[in-house]
Every structure is written in C-alpha cells, then in structure tokens.
Amino acid sequence: MRTKGTQATGEFSLIDLFLSHFPRARVPVGPGDDCAVLAPSKGAQCITTDAVVEDVHFKRAWFSPEDIGHKALAVNLSDLASMGAIPRWFVCALALPRDFPRRELAGIARGMSALAREHTIALVGGNFTSARELSITLTVAGELLPGTAPITRAGGRPGDVLYISGTLGDARLGLQQLLSGVRRSTAILRQKRPVPRVGLGRLAARFVSAGLDVSDGLAQDLGHLCTASRVSAELELERLPLSRAVRAALGTEGALAGGEDYELLLAVPPERTPAFERACLRGEVPVTRIGRLTRGEPGHIRDASGRSLRLPAGFDHFRGGRRIDRSGREG
C-alpha cells in the first residue's frame, strides 16, 4: 500500500490506519512494497475491476462509511460470484478529498474488512491519491477450482431454464426512497449493502450453461446474456420474485429495470434443473425459475404470451441529470 500524489508524511499514517483493519495477508510480499507478490495460482484466475464514486454510486450524506466500504467490495465480489470463482485477493485504490476525516476512512476500512473476512479474501495492496470526490476502485481476483470452467454469458442454449436468485428491484426502490427522504427500510438496506451471491456462484458452476450478475436491471442483463449466447428469451413475468414493497411501488416493469440488484441470473440445461434445484435447496440459496432461452433473434425478449418486452434501460443514479429514458438516451 503506497501513496503517490499524496506524499505528505501524514498520509502514511492514513495508510497504516486503513490497513490496521485488515488481517495480515498470507502472501510472499504484502502491502508496503512496490508490488504485492503472490504465489502462482493453481486454478484459472478470474479478474474484475469496479469503482464506486461519490454522488454516482453513493452519497456520503446517506451512506455510512461502513456502507461505502461494504458496497465497494460487494459489487466486485458479485462479479466473481457470477463466474463461479472463489474469492482470493484484492487491491484497493482510494481517491480521497483533502482533509478526509480519519474516522470516516476507518469506517470504510471496517465495512470493507467485515465483508472481506466473510469471504476470506485478502487485501494485498493498494494506493492512495487525492481527488476532488471520494472514489474507491477495487481489483478483485478469484480462482476457479482446477478443472472447472467459468460461468460466462455466452454458453446459453435454446431450451435452457432461467433462474434468478433472491428478489428483484429492492435496491432500485431503496434508491427511490432515499431520494424521497426516507432513511431506513429493508429496500434501502439492499441499496446500501448488496449481498454478493458467492456461494450460489460456486454451486451453480457445476450446473449452468451461462450466467451473469444482474447489476443493470434484469431486462438489460438478460439482453446481454441472450446477445452473447445468440438466443432469445421468454420471461414469465408473473413468476418474477418481487418483495411486496417492490410490487406495490415499482411493479413488474420497474423491477425489470432494476439496477444494483446483484442477484445471479443463471441458465440451466433442462436435464440438470432437478439436480440444480436440489443443490440450491440444500445450500439454502433461494432461486426462482423465471423463464427460458429460446431460438430467435439474439437478445430479443418476450413474455409468456409472446409479446415483445421493451427493455427499460438503466436506472436513476444519485447524480442529477443522469436519468436515462426508456429509449436509452440520457435525459
């Protein structure tokens, strides 16, 4: 963990403060040198990088530092989950406004560290720099069990059954509630503290033909899966798993537009669905069958009656003016 662009002596103690919340990484060379040094991996490695930026992905007025630290790691772990990978290590690049309070930095570290411990992933290095707004960019690595193929978006085949984990739309509803002045609700917790489906991803890797994590809304992400797999899809809208609050406030279409669900969308060949469902039951991971992949125009999605679904694009972010309309244009 080093500074560049923030060479004041004081900054080094910020680094020590941040690191002190994490267990010492068991690697040949950890934080403190120019690079971390890691032993060769046994299985294939899955790598992802993702950032959370102040006023885009969170507001400091509404998110505790612990929430921010949690979310920064959770969105990355969700990408590992979607490939079926076992979390291994990550590096953390922090951009901090000048005079960022030490107690808030400690809070970010605590939120991140708690989730890291839960998933046994080691912080091996990082970087601090100054910036106008707070942002956290993580690069996270997972490993596939030797001999296991990663879950990708491209393997889906017509006839495969579609499953979604958890419920949809809650994080979007939470965002709307925050914007309207509500400060506490189950949906707001989903917005602030997404739960990466790491266990489900590892379990699913043995059964699925394709999958991804739903971060841009089910409609859009199902479109990505279908495009990559060169198939169409049929969604049974009445089967979508929605909380009562989401059903009342957003309805099916709002839940489809979702955003930041971080649930896994999985395509399972029909002959494997009984074993997959049994494994999910044993693992106590809630999944719901919501449709199937079909032949047809790649990326095209219909409901059970055959009606084309218009894809709602994206979702509202915190920053004013980032609202994206149904045609995909920013408004």
Place this chain on the structure above:
Amino acid sequence: MRTKGTQATGEFSLIDLFLSHFPRARVPVGPGDDCAVLAPSKGAQCITTDAVVEDVHFKRAWFSPEDIGHKALAVNLSDLASMGAIPRWFVCALALPRDFPRRELAGIARGMSALAREHTIALVGGNFTSARELSITLTVAGELLPGTAPITRAGGRPGDVLYISGTLGDARLGLQQLLSGVRRSTAILRQKRPVPRVGLGRLAARFVSAGLDVSDGLAQDLGHLCTASRVSAELELERLPLSRAVRAALGTEGALAGGEDYELLLAVPPERTPAFERACLRGEVPVTRIGRLTRGEPGHIRDASGRSLRLPAGFDHFRGGRRIDRSGREG
C-alpha cells in the same frame, strides 16, 4: 470491459472505441464478461495498482490524451520493473466526466496501447464510470521467472553499492517549467512520458539485494529502502546523474527531492558489482553508482563527508495548495 453507473446505450460504444485500440488479449475470457479469466500463472505474480487523477497527476490543458494514457500505464509498469517482474496483464478503470470527448478517449487508448505493445502486456478487462474529474486507475500484473525472487525494499545490507538508472530531477523540472508557462522541453517530456525501466528490473533481479522505483524523490525513496532494510546510507552527491538543465535549475537538493523520476534505485552486494555493471553495459541501460548502504540508524542518510542529509519531502503537484514544505507538512 463493462459499465456500471454509466448505463446509457451510447456508453457501450465508448467501450468498443477504447478496446479497438488494443490487440485482442489471448486469454480464456477477455473483456466483455463479468470477469476476465486467465490461465494459472507459472511463476509468482507481482500486482500493483496506481491511479492518475486530473489536476493531481496531469492537467488536460498541458497533457495530450496520449500523454495521459501513456503515463497511467507507465507509473504502474515502473512498479513491476522495480520488482524485476515481466509485465503480463492489466485492467483499466476509467472515471470520465460527462460528455468527455470521444476523440480524447481514443487518444488515451492510443497512448496506453502504444506502451502496452512495447512491453507486451495485455489489457484483459476494465470498467467505465462517470465522475467529476478524469481519473484512470490501473491494476497491473507481472510474473517472476520461476525460481527468481522478487526485488524488494527489505533485502539491502551494509556495504551494498547503490546505483540509480537514468538521470534525476527532470520530471520535477518539467513540472516547474509547465507551471511557469513553458510548453516544450526535454524535461517536460520526462514529466509527461515517464519511461518504466522494465528491462533493467529484469536484468537487475539476478544481482541486487534490494531496490525500488524512485517516484517520490531519491531522498525519500532511499529513506524507504533504508528503513525497510534497517540500514543507513551514504550518498556521494557529486556523483548524482543530473542533466545540465536540472543541475542549473534545481541543483543537487532539488534533484534529490525529485518526484516522478521513475528511475530504479538498486542495492548490489559489492562482489556482484562488476558482473552487474557489465550486464548493464551489454543491455545498454545507463546506471550510475551513487553511494552505498552502511550500518547505522535505519533510514538515516549522510553525504560522503558524513554530514546528515535533511530529506526534502515530496514535491509540488498540479493542484493548488498541495505544495509540501521541507518539513513534510502540507502548506
């Protein structure tokens, strides 16, 4: 390569635009899925993450997009160089202001891609997000040849001879010239286009006891090496390799405070110095002997006459108010 926080349809073509400047990575799964998937590494892996931020590490008025793309990768490659690692892959997280011009994004990609090709390092994934200011956070991985130990800061021993590559202070002088209105000079080129000493690092790994890349000024970074190695050092100031311009404008003390030199500081056991110097000559890598490690208070540095050197701390950055005074306090 995916977007989060920038879900407008148009953004996907920005990603394609960026990627189109890079050769297709030869990995099991490259950009476009939730993670990149890489085959297991043969040797140990060296990992580093580093960011360049608008108005902290560059000004868009003074740096071309190509300069920015080059610098973002160069500062990371320099960390790999300092460990003696062979560059392998990197991921790129871009934070872009709204309405960032496409031609500037293409320029960043071109500058980054040219340096990536030179060092045969593959872009395997990344992320776009919106932000108030432009920043680029890369995570870069290199590999050690099987059986080779990494160069760390901690291995130096009393008696080891200190070498520095290239010349010192040029990037700092370039920054001063930019601030004073000069727009073109050799020193400004060193500020905009640092040259990571990757070849030297690989060569040096066979000889050195310790080393690092000098990014915070020789005085400060030598202090880090001495502290990690628990030794003192004696610098022969008159031997410091300074360009004529740096000698005239900054003097020895200014060059010691340096900043963004990205030269390698290496400690070589005395019995290996003849072979090391021959290898550098053969490799056409200029290195200069500038002192030696000694017994004494860890981190303490003297000149050849035994006088303690006060360590100038840090260096001026682009952002107003970040000037750091000699005592290490921000002013």
